[in-house]
Amino acid sequence: MPPKTFDSEIVDFTHAIGLLLRRRRAATGSEDITMTESVVLARLEKDGPSTTADMARAESMKPQSMGATVASLEEMGLVERKPHPTDGRQMNIQLTSKGRALRKSMGDAKRNWLTKVIAELDKDEQQTLFKAGEIIRRLVEQ
Amino acid sequence: MPPKTFDSEIVDFTHAIGLLLRRRRAATGSEDITMTESVVLARLEKDGPSTTADMARAESMKPQSMGATVASLEEMGLVERKPHPTDGRQMNIQLTSKGRALRKSMGDAKRNWLTKVIAELDKDEQQTLFKAGEIIRRLVEQ
């Protein structure tokens, strides 16, 4: 096999991302939450209550898009909104007990295709994926 | 900093994928093509003419979805469809000269945000990303 060109490495990487998304979607049942929703839940658990504007900035999303994500989580009863005590414009978003319970159960690999398949990799490969995630997060800031 | 839990590594990885997609979209101008479209062009260049059904199987997409992608590429004049010589059901999709020219210019980092930022990484980090891509492609087959 001849060595891959840089260009074909990029194509293969792009290909992998596309496959991952479609595979993840196919594995997602109606009772599951989306990738963005799960990241938002994790953030709320880790950093405490926040506003849609703040979360939108953190995720590089438009506030309106984050608003839609939050509205969806609220509809599922996973988060609730409370008026900010002093700033009348803001609404604080926080986890409900149901949301906290879901976060706990998400570590359970059976619930989640991606968690499951990554858990089955050997440690080196897991580290490669996580390291790639770090690199990507840094890349995106440019 | 305490060591990350497996769960939070997964969240961070998921987060990175979401950021990558949004960043890529933001960097995409109206004259650019999508990730799926670029992968399809690369495949046609590498493996020669193919049908939508075959390409759909290769990309783990539904034939209808691939049909839409191909229709979009055809509208841009990058591919053309020719009836299969013996099987009247099939249409062979092949690159036009314009499509081949675009493929050539895609290696030009200035044209493409993702290519550009990856090109600027050091070799080790590039290898980590490409290795992660390989792992993902393998993961998806399960």
Place this chain on the structure above:
DNA sequence: TATTGTTATACTCTATAACTATA
């Protein structure tokens, strides 16, 4: 004047379902 949030609208990517034509 800037910020938070909402509503309305639209686009991309992909899916499901129903169909026609051909094998």
Place this chain on the structure above:
DNA sequence: TATAGTTATAGAGTATAACAATA
């Protein structure tokens, strides 16, 4: 009966634009 492809429709995940309330 199975396969290739088309058309219609829908949903998720964004985006842009216009607006109201508050700071």
